[in-house]
Amino acid sequence: MRKAFLLFSAILFTPVAVNAQDEVVSAIFSNALNSDVAYENLRTLCETTEGRISGSPAAAAAVEFTRQIMKNMGLDSVYLQEMMVPNWRRGEPEIARILSSRYGSTDINVIALGLSVGTGNQGITAGVVELRGVEELEDLGREAVEGRIVFFNGPVDQTHYNTFTGYSGAVGQRFHGPALAADYGAAAALVRSVTTANHDYAHTGVTRFREEGRNIPAFAVSPVGADILSDMLEADPDLKLFVRNTSHRLPDVASFNVIGEIRGSVYPDQIITVGGHLDSWDNSPGAHDDGAGCMQSIDVLRIFNELGIIPRRTVRAVMFMDEEISQRGGRKYAAEADRKKEKHYFAIESDRGAFTPRGFSIDGSEEQLAAIQSLSPFFEPYGIYEIFSGGSGVDISFLRNYYDMALAGLVTDSQRYFDYHHAATDTFDKVNRREMQLGSAAMAALIYLLDHLDILEPADN
Amino acid sequence: MRKAFLLFSAILFTPVAVNAQDEVVSAIFSNALNSDVAYENLRTLCETTEGRISGSPAAAAAVEFTRQIMKNMGLDSVYLQEMMVPNWRRGEPEIARILSSRYGSTDINVIALGLSVGTGNQGITAGVVELRGVEELEDLGREAVEGRIVFFNGPVDQTHYNTFTGYSGAVGQRFHGPALAADYGAAAALVRSVTTANHDYAHTGVTRFREEGRNIPAFAVSPVGADILSDMLEADPDLKLFVRNTSHRLPDVASFNVIGEIRGSVYPDQIITVGGHLDSWDNSPGAHDDGAGCMQSIDVLRIFNELGIIPRRTVRAVMFMDEEISQRGGRKYAAEADRKKEKHYFAIESDRGAFTPRGFSIDGSEEQLAAIQSLSPFFEPYGIYEIFSGGSGVDISFLRNYYDMALAGLVTDSQRYFDYHHAATDTFDKVNRREMQLGSAAMAALIYLLDHLDILEPADN
Numbered sequence: 001m002r003k004a005f006l007l008f009s010a011i012l013f014t015p016v017a018v019n020a021q022d023e024v025v026s027a028i029f030s031n032a033l034n035s036d037v038a039y040e041n042l043r044t045l046c047e048t049t050e051g052r053i054s055g056s057p058a059a060a061a062a063v064e065f066t067r068q069i070m071k072n073m074g075l076d077s078v079y080l081q082e083m084m085v086p087n088w089r090r091g092e093p094e095i096a097r098i099l100s101s102r103y104g105s106t107d108i109n110v111i112a113l114g115l116s117v118g119t120g121n122q123g124i125t126a127g128v129v130e131l132r133g134v135e136e137l138e139d140l141g142r143e144a145v146e147g148r149i150v151f152f153n154g155p156v157d158q159t160h161y162n163t164f165t166g167y168s169g170a171v172g173q174r175f176h177g178p179a180l181a182a183d184y185g186a187a188a189a190l191v192r193s194v195t196t197a198n199h200d201y202a203h204t205g206v207t208r209f210r211e212e213g214r215n216i217p218a219f220a221v222s223p224v225g226a227d228i229l230s231d232m233l234e235a236d237p238d239l240k241l242f243v244r245n246t247s248h249r250l251p252d253v254a255s256f257n258v259i260g261e262i263r264g265s266v267y268p269d270q271i272i273t274v275g276g277h278l279d280s281w282d283n284s285p286g287a288h289d290d291g292a293g294c295m296q297s298i299d300v301l302r303i304f305n306e307l308g309i310i311p312r313r314t315v316r317a318v319m320f321m322d323e324e325i326s327q328r329g330g331r332k333y334a335a336e337a338d339r340k341k342e343k344h345y346f347a348i349e350s351d352r353g354a355f356t357p358r359g360f361s362i363d364g365s366e367e368q369l370a371a372i373q374s375l376s377p378f379f380e381p382y383g384i385y386e387i388f389s390g391g392s393g394v395d396i397s398f399l400r401n402y403y404d405m406a407l408a409g410l411v412t413d414s415q416r417y418f419d420y421h422h423a424a425t426d427t428f429d430k431v432n433r434r435e436m437q438l439g440s441a442a443m444a445a446l447i448y449l450l451d452h453l454d455i456l457e458p459a460d461n
Numbered sequence: 462m463r464k465a466f467l468l469f470s471a472i473l474f475t476p477v478a479v480n481a482q483d484e485v486v487s488a489i490f491s492n493a494l495n496s497d498v499a500y501e502n503l504r505t506l507c508e509t510t511e512g513r514i515s516g517s518p519a520a521a522a523a524v525e526f527t528r529q530i531m532k533n534m535g536l537d538s539v540y541l542q543e544m545m546v547p548n549w550r551r552g553e554p555e556i557a558r559i560l561s562s563r564y565g566s567t568d569i570n571v572i573a574l575g576l577s578v579g580t581g582n583q584g585i586t587a588g589v590v591e592l593r594g595v596e597e598l599e600d601l602g603r604e605a606v607e608g609r610i611v612f613f614n615g616p617v618d619q620t621h622y623n624t625f626t627g628y629s630g631a632v633g634q635r636f637h638g639p640a641l642a643a644d645y646g647a648a649a650a651l652v653r654s655v656t657t658a659n660h661d662y663a664h665t666g667v668t669r670f671r672e673e674g675r676n677i678p679a680f681a682v683s684p685v686g687a688d689i690l691s692d693m694l695e696a697d698p699d700l701k702l703f704v705r706n707t708s709h710r711l712p713d714v715a716s717f718n719v720i721g722e723i724r725g726s727v728y729p730d731q732i733i734t735v736g737g738h739l740d741s742w743d744n745s746p747g748a749h750d751d752g753a754g755c756m757q758s759i760d761v762l763r764i765f766n767e768l769g770i771i772p773r774r775t776v777r778a779v780m781f782m783d784e785e786i787s788q789r790g791g792r793k794y795a796a797e798a799d800r801k802k803e804k805h806y807f808a809i810e811s812d813r814g815a816f817t818p819r820g821f822s823i824d825g826s827e828e829q830l831a832a833i834q835s836l837s838p839f840f841e842p843y844g845i846y847e848i849f850s851g852g853s854g855v856d857i858s859f860l861r862n863y864y865d866m867a868l869a870g871l872v873t874d875s876q877r878y879f880d881y882h883h884a885a886t887d888t889f890d891k892v893n894r895r896e897m898q899l900g901s902a903a904m905a906a907l908i909y910l911l912d913h914l915d916i917l918e919p920a921d922n
Contacts, residue, residue, distance in 0.1 A: 030620040034619050036659070158494045159491040159494050159495060160494075161494075198894075356874050358844065382622050413874060415817050415895045435876045435877070438622075438876070
């Protein structure tokens with residue numbers, strides 16, 4: 001197939017025909033759908049760098065793996081961008097054991113939240129107070145909470161079509177809950193996993209850590225475990241919970257963003273960024289979150305190379321480090337762009353899972369949004385109907401601190417994402433090759449069109 | 462949640478407010494997304510009636526299971542519709558063994574195609590001629606084919622966005638290939654599995670059987686097995702292939718369509734049909750194909766009942782038997798409608814997998830298509846943008862023989878479907894609850910709107 005496409009692209013790029021862009025977009029999608037390069041690279045990433053939380057040896061392996069992939073593609077430039085990253089470690093497998101005079105002893109599945117402090121080796125045993133959300137803390141007051149384990153059991157609202165909306169409504173109890181409970185004197189916090197699945201896996205994620213102020217051990221509990229605990233509490237409000245984790249934070253260590261570039265033929269000083277984040281949580285292979293986004297970003301460059309598309313502007317694939325905890329990679333990338341007085345034209349991130357693409361979420365001015373929406377007819381044949389104003393991606397969002405540029409997020413079918421997000425279920429077998437490749441193609445086509453049609457203004461810092 | 466919705470529906474249906482339909486559609490989607498009834502019923506169906514090919518005891522169990530589900534829902538009427546169905550049996554596990562003087566002996570994964578005759582106990586050993594499609598038979602001629610095993614190795618074209626298009630382009634070699642090869646004197650036929658996946662599972666499906674004329678043993682080979690055989694043939698064109706299957710056909714047996722109805726409050730004599738097919742292939746639990754479609758169809762009635770939506774017309778959920786081989790269930794349903802001089806208003810089938818709904822494919826007049834397209838604004842908030850002219854579903858399509866009515870197929874995201882279709886991979890764990898429930902909701906909403914707004918003409922026979 002590769003030969004056929006090279007021939008095709010040679011025909012395409014000699015005379016610029018009417019509807020030439022349509023044909024290029026079609027060639028991009030065909031190339032992507034015939035390729036398994038990114039998919040097989042994702043398989044290797046998942047198999048060899050599982051649990052690549054920032055600061056870990058697995059994360060270092062992922063840096064080297066993606067650097068080598070891009071080196072071997074013969075890009076114009078491949079380099080690392082160094083920064084210090086947090087180095088939080090889970091420690092030993094966590095324990096949460098319900099101790100009930102009525103039911104005896106029952107273990108439920110928990111996992112420490114990112115940045116959680118440990119309980120100490122002896123663990124903590126305390127009574128439990130169940131809440132549906134952080135706002136109930138104030139009603140309860142300090143007396144009801146002090147010395148107890150606060151159990152935030154608010155579920156994701158399943159009625160939203162877009163699961164990110166449901167997630168956003170529930171994630172506050174994970175991020176803010178433990179710190180707020182600490183202010184009321186809680187001994188520890190347990191948070192219902194922020195997931196749309198009804199299974200026995202616990203979903204981790206970062207929780208707020210205060211440099212000054214009290215921090216308490218914080219755990220996510222699986223939905224099944226949360227239901228067990230809630231039911232037992234109803235029957236036996238005096239039950240105790242024993243929790244133990246040995247999470248701890250080590251000194252920051254050096255890590256890297258990994259960057260590969262095709263140099264622009266006309267405006268090499270104008271940068272187009274396409275990226276994902278290379279770190280994952282330590283409890284999973286991070287297939288959808290966000291190994292796939294990284295491999296799709298590299299795949300955009302592969303597609304350009306194979307089709308002989310020479311971009312007019314410099315196109316960079318960026319694997320950002322440390323999205324999950326402190327976003328040091330995204331911050332560094334934007335700060336370096338500013339320091340070097342780079343011009344940036346456009347940036348897109350893929351960090352919503354390698355599901356079938358449905359649209360682009362645009363963070364930019366009304367003019368920028370309208371310009372990108374004008375490209376809609378190119379995308380509708382590929383089931384992409386939704387180009388709307390919204391957030392882009394966490395890593396590229398720091399460019400906004402310096403540039404009045406258009407940022408975009410690849411929007412994918414959201415139904416399955418939170419079944420896997422931050423859990424051991426985020427494995428390679430959950431990724432479908434075609435769905436993932438459609439994401440590569442959608443980003444490549446959008447970058448090609450924006451670059452070719454000059455419909456955005458480049459932004460200086 | 463159930464109580465809240467009943468309350469909500471009571472408010473909705475007392476005064477007909479502006480945008481009342483919008484609110485009902487929203488209530489339908491919310492109810493569906495909060496429910497796991499159909500999903501759990503599908504789990505049971507897959508666990509207890511795996512391999513429910515028509516005529517099998519498992520198919521009989523599926524008839525009884527779905528009859529009981531609908532009986533227990535308190536529908537106005539639940540009944541069976543009897544017909545004779547084919548009773549083809551696979552026999553012992555198939556064998557395909559490459560015998561090469563160069564490579565020794567290598568087994569590859571094959572599965573007999575539906576309606577294939579057997580090789581006899583001793584099997585068949587013969588040389589192999591590889592083709593890319595049925596049209597190459599004529600070029601080769603009888604001399605090259607006679608006494609050999611014809612290996613149709615045309616792959617699915619992956620470049621089509623809609624995988625059904627790729628499937629349609631390749632399935633001819635499975636359906637027609639073996640019979641045509643028989644006409645050229647072939648000893649047996651091997652067909653590359655018609656799938657988008659690159660794995661080692663063989664995908665079955667029906668092949669053409671002639672009551673008069675020669676029939677030869679016919680097998681699907683896994684994509685991996687097909688590649689092995691093709692590579693070995695290139696290096697050793699004289700290799701032999703040993704194939705064995707003991708497939709055979711027993712006399713037809715009685716089986717049933719299973720039908721449940723909510724009687725219409727205004728036009729009880731006008732029928733709206735929502736259905737899927739209850740039979741599956743014998744090598745899988747048939748989760749996506751089409752256990753899900755059956756459970757979604759029943760779920761439409763559950764949603765109506767829970768929300769207190771009393772349809773103006775009679776709404777029937779129909780589990781069709783024998784879609785995979787002879788479509789006796791679909792034929793019977795349409796013939797009975799004609800015989801009873803029923804009036805039919807609309808029919809929809811779900812048989813493209815329980816993936817996120819993307820649209821409706823309409824088989825009807827231009828006026829009927831336009832009427833249904835006018836409902837588009839109700840569906841766009843749920844990611845459903847595509848209402849187009851096309852085929853509906855195999856089972857309901859026989860209504861077209863008697864009625865000038867609008868038929869529809871629920872169109873879902875097609876990227877994963879042919880990874881599972883007719884293979885052992887079509888298991889319950891491949892179904893996502895939310896995606897499946899969105900399909901129930903989309904069909905319920907379309908039926909509600911068409912029934913409530915009277916925008917189609919009822920068709921007499």
